[in-house]
Amino acid sequence: MKIIGVNGSPKKSNSTTGFALERALKLIEDQGLSTQQINLGDYNFSGCIDCGKCRNSLTCSINDDFTNKILPLLADSEIKGFLFASPVYFGGITGQLKSFFDRCVVFRRNGFMFEHMVAGGLTVGRSRNGGQELATMDIVRSCLIQGMIIVPDSSPTSHFGANLWSGHPDSIENDEAGLATLDNLAKNIAGIVKKLNL
Secondary structure: OEEEEEEOOOOOOOOHHHHHHHHHHHHHHHOOOEEEEEEHHHOOOOOOOOOOHHHOOOOOOOOOHHHHHHHHHHOOOOEEEEEEEEEOEOOEOOHHHHHHHHHOHHHHHOOOOOOOOEEEEEEEEOOOOOOHHHHHHHHHHHHHHOOOEEOOOOOOOOOOOEEEEOOOOOOHHHOHHHHHHHHHHHHHHHHHHHHHOO
């Protein structure tokens, strides 16, 4: 059983979102599941152009990194869930993650391949209340359209997902409140996948 972590940050290094996602994936691995991280900043791809080519097969007319590199990774039958992570840009997810979600229509059009998979959202904002929950709801909406099972961070924090503060005076590594939501979300994703025996 594999969980895919998708890092929506365009940064190739020194990303606070990357730090948070790596911590979460390590916690998921500690629960006995395998993980794989996809850093969207490492790829060049555009949004969907709604050409319709993917209506009949698991392919895309756009010759870019999504079609040639990301799509094959996502077709792995071992995948049972996703953790989507994004910094907050103008109160929402990054353009990279939005384009990723739009291009994933190929999986919806070919038998709802993500249906009943577990999904969680992790967002990082520059201020304590910097739009993290709004960005998390962007993730939730995109997952619901695929028929995925949305997992919150659950008790005792119980929010829409993990919400961290990159502008913490002592760095994101010391954002105890945010890290608590992250830890709970990671454990909840692993626990739900194992409980459902996907």
